Amino acid sequence: MEGFSLDFLELQKYEQIRYPLLMIDHVEEVIPGQSAHGYKNFTNNEWFFPIHFPGEPNVPGALLQESLAQMLTIAITTLPDLAGKTTRFISFSMTCKKEVLPGDRLDIETEVLSWKRGICKGIGKGYVRETLVCESEMFITIPEVLEQYSPKPKSKEK
Amino acid sequence: MSNLEKYNKLFQDCFSVKEEELAGLVYQGVDTWDSVGHMSFISQLEEVFDIEMETDDIIDFESYEVGREILKKYHIDL
Numbered sequence: 001m002e003g004f005s006l007d008f009l010e011l012q013k014y015e016q017i018r019y020p021l022l023m024i025d026h027v028e029e030v031i032p033g034q035s036a037h038g039y040k041n042f043t044n045n046e047w048f049f050p051i052h053f054p055g056e057p058n059v060p061g062a063l064l065q066e067s068l069a070q071m072l073t074i075a076i077t078t079l080p081d082l083a084g085k086t087t088r089f090i091s092f093s094m095t096c097k098k099e100v101l102p103g104d105r106l107d108i109e110t111e112v113l114s115w116k117r118g119i120c121k122g123i124g125k126g127y128v129r130e131t132l133v134c135e136s137e138m139f140i141t142i143p144e145v146l147e148q149y150s151p152k153p154k155s156k157e158k
Numbered sequence: 159m160s161n162l163e164k165y166n167k168l169f170q171d172c173f174s175v176k177e178e179e180l181a182g183l184v185y186q187g188v189d190t191w192d193s194v195g196h197m198s199f200i201s202q203l204e205e206v207f208d209i210e211m212e213t214d215d216i217i218d219f220e221s222y223e224v225g226r227e228i229l230k231k232y233h234i235d236l
Contacts, residue, residue: 090194117197117216141194149200149213150193151185151220 001030005037006074014077015070016086020047020053023067024108027074037109040067044102054137059100064134065092068124072138074108076120084140090119093134104128162236164206165229169222172199183222207234 006014006027015022027038042059049057053091100106110124119141126134159167169180173190185191191199200216203209209232211219219225226236 046214051221116201119194119197119201143193146193146197151217 001032001034003029005029009010011038011074014074014083016084017066017070021063021066022070023024023063024070024074025072030074030078032075033035033079033112033113033115034075035109036071036078037107037147038071038106040057040073040106042100042102042106046102049102057102059104059106061088061094061096061100061134064096064100064106064126065094065125065136067106067108068094068110068126068134068136069140071108072112072120072122075110075112075122076115076140076142079115080144082145085144087140087142090139090141092136096134098128098131098133100126100128100133117149118142118144161207161234165203165226165236168199168202168206174200177192180222187221214219219224 008025011024012018013029023040024038025040027036029148030036039073039123048063052058052060069089069092077083077085077087085111105128107127108124109127113121115125119139121139124138125132166177166180168188169175169183170177173183173195175183175188183191185196199209200219204211207229211232215228215231219228229236
């Protein structure tokens with residue numbers, strides 16, 4: 001499949017999370033089923049900076065993880081018939097290497113390692129000015145697809 | 159390790175059950191055998207026995223015993 005870009009409005013066809021938890025601004029290139037990269041600008045006006053932490057603002061690690069996951073999600077939901085499907089985390093293993101501060105742009109690179117029967121295994125890396133600040137290995141699922149492969153629990157009724 | 163031992167170990171590892179709990183174990187019979195656990199189990203089953211299961215078989219794989227029958231289709235004798 002060929003790659004294409006998605007602006008802030010277009011990407012919301014493929015990612016159902018909205019403000020204040022939408023953590024990607026632009027998809028520079030997505031190759032459906034393979035990879036997606038783009039960025040999130042963390043301006044000083046972000047809602048969480050005044051509280052995380054007062055006088056020492058930085059992006060919460062959980063939201064950096066969310067940025068990586070949302071970009072990976074785009075790589076899956078751009079596959080045929082999956083636009084607009086909701087996703088769920090199964091698990092992730094994340095490492096934060098450096099704080100992300102007000103004014104930083106987080107460049108996000110994600111890669112799909114496998115997509116099978118509703119479960120995606122992928123990796124994501126975040127960079128600020130070409131320095132790696134976070135990385136994560138993730139398992140995400142689209143429940144609607146996953147359920148298509150699940151047994152119907154009729155044996156429980158026996 | 160025999161095929162049956164591999165099969166049993168996979169169940170025990172994936173669903174955190176003891177060997178004596180395997181007989182009669184069904185999908186959603188324990189918390190760990192939910193839709194996500196099922197898919198993880200099937201992936202590992204395919205890897206251990208070097209098979210690729212058909213969609214209908216994945217859906218029909220609703221219990222420990224039924225699974226043993228399904229694996230016969232893939233020439234895995236337990």
